[in-house]
Amino acid sequence: MTTLLEVRNLSKSFIWRLPWRQRQYLKAVDEVNLDVVRGECLAVVGESGSGKTTLGRCLLRLLEPDTGEIHFDGEDLIQLTRRQLRRRRVQFQMVFQDSAAALDPRMRIAASIAEPIRFHHLRPAAEVDSRVNSLLELVGLAASLNDRYPHQLSGGQRQRVGIARALATEPKLLLLDEPVSALDVSVRAQILGLLAELRQRLALTMIFIAHDLAMVEQIADRVAVMYLGRVVEIGDRRAIFKQPRHPYTRSLLRAIPIPDPRRRQRREVLTGEVPSPLSPPPGCAFHPRCATARKPDGSLKPLCSEVKPELVASDSAHPVACHYPTGES
Amino acid sequence: MTCLVYPIETMSARATAGDATDRLANATDRVANATDRVASLEAAPLLRLRDLSVSFGPGQEVLRRVNLTIDKGEIVGLVGESGSGKTLTALSILGLLPPGARTEEGQIWLDGTDNLLQLDEKQRRQIRARRLAMIFQEPMSALNPVFSLGYQIGEVLRLGGRMDRGQARREARRLLERVAMPDPERRLRSFPHQLSGGQLQRAMIAMALAAGPDLLLADEPTTALDVTVQAQVLELLTDLRSQLGLAVLLITHDLGVVAQCCDRVVVMYSGQVVEEAPVEELFSHPSHPYTRALLDAVPKLDGRDPSFLGIPGRVPEIQALPSGCTFHPRCRVALETCSRSEPDLYSISSIGEAVRGQHHSCRCFLVEDR
Numbered sequence: 001m002t003t004l005l006e007v008r009n010l011s012k013s014f015i016w017r018l019p020w021r022q023r024q025y026l027k028a029v030d031e032v033n034l035d036v037v038r039g040e041c042l043a044v045v046g047e048s049g050s051g052k053t054t055l056g057r058c059l060l061r062l063l064e065p066d067t068g069e070i071h072f073d074g075e076d077l078i079q080l081t082r083r084q085l086r087r088r089r090v091q092f093q094m095v096f097q098d099s100a101a102a103l104d105p106r107m108r109i110a111a112s113i114a115e116p117i118r119f120h121h122l123r124p125a126a127e128v129d130s131r132v133n134s135l136l137e138l139v140g141l142a143a144s145l146n147d148r149y150p151h152q153l154s155g156g157q158r159q160r161v162g163i164a165r166a167l168a169t170e171p172k173l174l175l176l177d178e179p180v181s182a183l184d185v186s187v188r189a190q191i192l193g194l195l196a197e198l199r200q201r202l203a204l205t206m207i208f209i210a211h212d213l214a215m216v217e218q219i220a221d222r223v224a225v226m227y228l229g230r231v232v233e234i235g236d237r238r239a240i241f242k243q244p245r246h247p248y249t250r251s252l253l254r255a256i257p258i259p260d261p262r263r264r265q266r267r268e269v270l271t272g273e274v275p276s277p278l279s280p281p282p283g284c285a286f287h288p289r290c291a292t293a294r295k296p297d298g299s300l301k302p303l304c305s306e307v308k309p310e311l312v313a314s315d316s317a318h319p320v321a322c323h324y325p326t327g328e329s
Numbered sequence: 330m331t332c333l334v335y336p337i338e339t340m341s342a343r344a345t346a347g348d349a350t351d352r353l354a355n356a357t358d359r360v361a362n363a364t365d366r367v368a369s370l371e372a373a374p375l376l377r378l379r380d381l382s383v384s385f386g387p388g389q390e391v392l393r394r395v396n397l398t399i400d401k402g403e404i405v406g407l408v409g410e411s412g413s414g415k416t417l418t419a420l421s422i423l424g425l426l427p428p429g430a431r432t433e434e435g436q437i438w439l440d441g442t443d444n445l446l447q448l449d450e451k452q453r454r455q456i457r458a459r460r461l462a463m464i465f466q467e468p469m470s471a472l473n474p475v476f477s478l479g480y481q482i483g484e485v486l487r488l489g490g491r492m493d494r495g496q497a498r499r500e501a502r503r504l505l506e507r508v509a510m511p512d513p514e515r516r517l518r519s520f521p522h523q524l525s526g527g528q529l530q531r532a533m534i535a536m537a538l539a540a541g542p543d544l545l546l547a548d549e550p551t552t553a554l555d556v557t558v559q560a561q562v563l564e565l566l567t568d569l570r571s572q573l574g575l576a577v578l579l580i581t582h583d584l585g586v587v588a589q590c591c592d593r594v595v596v597m598y599s600g601q602v603v604e605e606a607p608v609e610e611l612f613s614h615p616s617h618p619y620t621r622a623l624l625d626a627v628p629k630l631d632g633r634d635p636s637f638l639g640i641p642g643r644v645p646e647i648q649a650l651p652s653g654c655t656f657h658p659r660c661r662v663a664l665e666t667c668s669r670s671e672p673d674l675y676s677i678s679s680i681g682e683a684v685r686g687q688h689h690s691c692r693c694f695l696v697e698d699r
């Protein structure tokens with residue numbers, strides 16, 4: 001088992017210029033460390049605004065990170081020039097949530113899929129069509145759809161086209177940003193099944209971004225949970241679902257509606273929403289919503305409100321960024 | 330427990346479906362009287378849709394003989410994949426069908442009114458304003474970006490008459506508190522773009538409640554929200570039901586949401602009701618192959634190894650509905666007869682269950698195998 005992608009201390013801020021205020025810095029990704037093992041599927045999960053998309057775009061250098069290192073297949077991506085990066089890009093591809101926006105509406109499906117093949121000169125011109133057909137087949141689309149336009153396809157079919165286009169360059173790493181969030185449950189299961197199958201057949205490594213843990217339970221080997229730009233817990237799927245250690249992960253799990261009317265209880269609903277990343281709370285960013293941060297008398301534990309917890313593993317359990325994680329006395 | 334099987338719709342006009350149907354027909358005769366007795370025992374529901382059909386022109390029927398009832402204070406889940414006709418059902422109740430859509434037949438009664446479909450536009454507008462309310466997946470579509478929340482909610486209140494500006498403002502504040510809006514006083518002065526997704530959803534519910542409706546039609550109100558915020562909004566809806574006796578038609582494709590907050594469930598497929606049951610019954614005895622497939626597609630969160638049980642194919646286009654049972658091309662247990670004749674909506678509850686209002690019905694030739 002070797003590491004395909006190694007991310008060290010990656011940070012990315014956006015500058016907000018509001019007319020009536022000074023510039024503000026919005027730290028969308030804050031000191032993230034990650035390893036992605038060859039052939040695995042790592043899920044990145046968190047509520048809206050937690051920085052998942054920004055992290056994903058930085059990993060592929062579609063956005064320039066402020067600081068940090070990204071080693072892909074042993075090579076530091078940050079050091080590459082634009083030209084070197086373009087040649088490297090065939091090896092990592094992205095699939096977007098909104099496939100309608102990601103495909104050119106005036107381009108037929110076949111042309112969309114052929115575009116990266118031609119752009120990177122991956123096949124002689126005479127072979128492009130047959131390559132497109134085999135890609136369509138690979139993602140389970142009838143070859144007869146190749147002269148349709150994106151708006152003539154269903155959401156699930158469009159998402160398959162997005163996947164075919166990403167696979168056209170035979171990448172090692174596929175980064176999927178909420179690929180099934182906009183789909184119906186049943187179509188969602190179809191696409192997840194397709195991704196699982198492709199992973200096996202093509203020995204792909206995957207990073208799968210989602211805002212809902214329920215979405216990744218079937219596909220992820222490991223799960224990283226993000227909150228306000230930081231990874232707060234990372235571990236094997238089973239451990240995250242069965243022994244979550246971070247209070248936020250536990251809340252996310254509890255919020256998922258259980259499809260069983262006999263197990264209907266008033267679950268402790270997490271109050272409030274993700275605070276504005278323009279002014280993140282001091283200490284642990286989760287403390288205003290965290291029940292564990294409160295002493296029995298209702299006051300805050302000082303560690304929680306003052307000290308930012310680091311992501312650390314214990315001898316017996318997976319890494320978590322919390323001063324009072326579960327599974328430790 | 331003995332299960333009696335009888336069709337709810339008339340079957341005579343349809344082609345027979347061989348053995349299965351014959352057996353069903355016999356069962357019908359046996360329980361015909363019982364059915365009448367059951368019917369007379371029931372109190373009138375708050376809303377009743379009867380045989381509602383809507384089309385966009387010849388051969389483009391989007392709703393086909395939909396029957397649906399909602400009792401006072403009841404939360405009814407309407408589920409099905411996208412394109413199965415859920416939104417159009419809600420819009421029919423409101424009388425706000427999109428241009429080009431026509432009601433071909435059917436009746437809609439709201440407690441104490443005549444058939445809504447026979448009222449003129451002015452009367453329907455009154456019913457919409459006073460007794461019905463709808464909330465959507467996209468809250469911005471219901472809110473006006475250039476007015477403050479206080480103003481917008483106040484306007485709805487003043488439409489009902491009898492309230493001056495000061496009263497309307499106090500009432501608006503009370504409504505924001507009722508929907509657990511954080512910092513309600515300040516929110517009265519906020520504009521929609523200043524609110525988060527969850528707050529917008531709360532604001533829209535507050536506005537929907539302003540006129541004191543009997544029935545709230547909620548079209549995928551939590552689909553665009555984070556799970557944690559979804560849990561908050563669902564809790565709000567169930568609270569409103571128990572505190573105000575509000576009835577809710579909750580449209581969703583998330584069966585987890587249904588299990589957690591609905592009393593009864595109606596499953597739709599390609600413009601028809603294919604199964605209907607109290608929520609516990611539906612989850613313990615899902616009878617239609619489509620319902621079972623939908624349930625299989627729900628993640629179980631039990632940490633077991635993955636299985637991908639999607640439903641192959643997708644909801645058919647209305648212009649090209651399959652013959653017979655419209656689900657047959659995707660059905661794992663389809664019989665030969667399924668592509669030739671169309672199943673009725675058969676009741677599969679025992680008389681005892683039916684008397685207690687526990688109707689379970691299913692549009693499939695295989696129901697008796699339960």
Ligand SMILES: Nc1ncnc2c1ncn2[C@@H]1O[C@H](COP(=O)(O)OP(=O)(O)OP(=O)(O)O)[C@@H](O)[C@H]1O
Pocket residue numbers: 014015026027028046047048049050051052053054055211277
């Ligand atoms: N181009 C940009 N300029 C300024 N701020 C941005 C920009 N892109 C993202 N942000 C901010 O960075 C934070 C993280 O955004 P990001 O899109 O990465 O979140 P996400 O986890 O992908 O959320 P979602 O689930 O909604 O897709 C947010 O607060 C967002 O407003």
Ligand SMILES: Nc1ncnc2c1ncn2[C@@H]1O[C@H](COP(=O)(O)OP(=O)(O)O)[C@@H](O)[C@H]1O
Pocket residue numbers: 385391409410411412413414415416417418427428429646647
């Ligand atoms: N304005 C419209 N014009 C034409 N067809 C429509 C329109 N609105 C809905 N339909 C069709 O009606 C069927 C049911 O749609 P809808 O009620 O929106 O489904 P759901 O809400 O279950 O996703 C679909 O086949 C859809 O394509």
Ligand code: SF4
Pocket residue numbers: 246247248284285286287288290291292293303304309321322323324325
């Ligand atoms: S560090 Fe404190 S506030 Fe943060 S998650 Fe842990 S217990 Fe809660």
Ligand code: SF4
Pocket residue numbers: 617618619654655656657658660661662663664667672692693694695
């Ligand atoms: S009637 Fe036939 S095709 Fe339709 S759901 Fe039942 S078994 Fe399947």
Ligand SMILES: [Mg+2]
Pocket residue numbers: 052053054177
């Ligand atoms: Mg995103």
Ligand SMILES: [Mg+2]
Pocket residue numbers: 412415416548
């Ligand atoms: Mg809809």
